[in-house]
Amino acid sequence: MKTRRDFLIETGTMAIGSMLLPAFTEDSKKVKNIGIQLYTFRKEMLADAAGTLKQIAGLGIKQIESATSAKGNY
Secondary structure, three states, X not given: XXXXXXXXXXXXXXXXXXXXXXXXXOHHHOOOOOEEEHHHHHHHHHHOHHHHHHHHHHOOOOEEEOOEEOOEEO
């Protein structure tokens, strides 16, 4: 059986650990080369492919995965 003191120590340790953990793992989770599938923008690509690609590049997305549409590949 746990004592109240043990419970408070364990709970406090977990609380402090959960606050500090993101500081240690934050840099390792940053993604530098973000990419996207053009299928996500299928309606926009049908309407204006060049303009849509410019807007996607403006968001900082430089890598894309091509897709197929009713008008062909892009």
